[in-house]
Amino acid sequence: ILNVEQSPQSLHVQEGDSTNFTCSFPSSNFYALHWYRWETAKSPEALFVMTLNGDEKKKGRISATLNTKEGYSYLYIKGSQPEDSATYLCAFIRTSGGRTYKYIFGTGTRLKVLA
Amino acid sequence: NAGVTQTPKFRILKIGQSMTLQCTQDMNHNYMYWYRQDPGMGLKLIYYSVGAGITDKGEVPNGYNVSRSTTEDFPLRLELAAPSQTSVYFCASTAAGTGRSKNIQYFGAGTRLSVL
Numbered sequence: 001i002l003n004v005e006q007s008p009q010s011l012h013v014q015e016g017d018s019t020n021f022t023c024s025f026p027s028s029n030f031y032a033l034h035w036y037r038w039e040t041a042k043s044p045e046a047l048f049v050m051t052l053n054g055d056e057k058k059k060g061r062i063s064a065t066l067n068t069k070e071g072y073s074y075l076y077i078k079g080s081q082p083e084d085s086a087t088y089l090c091a092f093i094r095t096s097g098g099r100t101y102k103y104i105f106g107t108g109t110r111l112k113v114l115a
Numbered sequence: 116n117a118g119v120t121q122t123p124k125f126r127i128l129k130i131g132q133s134m135t136l137q138c139t140q141d142m143n144h145n146y147m148y149w150y151r152q153d154p155g156m157g158l159k160l161i162y163y164s165v166g167a168g169i170t171d172k173g174e175v176p177n178g179y180n181v182s183r184s185t186t187e188d189f190p191l192r193l194e195l196a197a198p199s200q201t202s203v204y205f206c207a208s209t210a211a212g213t214g215r216s217k218n219i220q221y222f223g224a225g226t227r228l229s230v231l
Contacts, residue, residue, distance in 0.1 A: 004157075032218055043205060043222035089157070093218060101146060101211040103220060107157035 004092045006106035013080050014114050020076045021109040023090030027071035031095040035064055035075055038087040038108065047075075047088075080113040087111070117141045121206050121223035128196040128230045136191040136226050138206030146211040147189040148220070149173075149181065151202040158205065164189055165211075196230045203227050 005024040013019050025033065032051045036044035048057040053068040061078045077084055087108040094102050119140045128134055140147065145166045150158040160173030164183040178200055180192040189208075193200060207220040 034219065036220075043224050044220070045222075046219040049219060091220070101209075101218060102163075103148070103160070105150075105158040107155075 004090060004104050004106040006088075006090055006109050008109060009107065010110035010112070012112045012114055015081060017080050017113075018076065018078045019080055019111070020074050021088060021111075023073045023075070023092075023106055025071050025073070025090070025092035025104075026094075027068060029094040029096070030068050030092070031101065032093040033066055033068075033073050034091040034093065034103075035073070036089040036091065038089055040086070044089055075109075077111070080111075082113045082115050085111055085113050119206055119208055119221050119223040121204075121226050123226060124224065125227045126229070128193075128228065130196060130198065130230060132196050133192070133194050134196070136193075136204055136206075136228075138189045138191065138223060139187050140189075140206075140208040140221070141187065142208060142210070142221065143186060144208035144210045144221070145186070146209045147183065148207045148209075149179070149189070149191045150205045150207065151175065151200075152205060152225075153202050161191065161204075193228075198230050201228060201230045 007022050035047040037047050038044040048064045050066040055066040057064045064075045066073045087110045089108045090106045092104045122137045148163045149161040159175045161179050162181040164170045167186050170181050183189050204226045206223040209220045211218050
């Protein structure tokens with residue numbers, strides 16, 4: 001059984017605070033690691049696609065790092081704003097013989113930014 | 116741009132009824148997926164398809180069936196609805212294997228199903 005663990009499950013931060021979450025995944029058969037942002041009553045949308053050990057991605061105030069050897073990725077939000085409130089999902093993608101791509105999602109980190 | 120379209124958005128079923136959740140995508144994606152999301156849980160894979168005519172089971176396939184007769188459509192069938200199938204269902208698609216940046220999953224808006 002392959003598990004993708006995300007922590008914390010939920011957190012509340014004040015506007016302007018910086019925060020980070022963790023995604024832990026199996027270190028074998030790694031193909032890619034995705035981060036998705038999921039706002040309430042909407043569907044998940046991709047934030048980052050990470051493929052190489054040591055990858056760092058940045059989009060505005062949000063950034064992510066990847067360590068495939070130890071099986072973790074961090075998502076950072078600098079200066080949180082109320083509009084950052086959402087659930088942040090990570091997905092571990094593994095491949096079987098380069099033909100089948102299986103996505104295993106974590107349970108998400110639910111972020112609430114208080115104004 | 117339509118992307119991934121799911122219908123219906125909401126449905127209430129009685130135990131034992133059957134229904135089909137529709138999913139269609141207009142991005143010519145080869146891979147399509149059905150997930151369910153239970154309260155407080157992540158996305159669980161029900162079935163997936165790597166192309167027209169090819170489907171395979173995910174983690175939680177029991178009680179469901181799928182077909183993929185065209186690239187665009189991937190309907191999910193519930194034959195004998197049970198209360199345990201009350202959930203939010205998401206369909207997704209991706210152009211897997213065509214370049215890593217294109218492995219992003221594009222999701223439909225979801226179908227909220229209650230079985231009473």
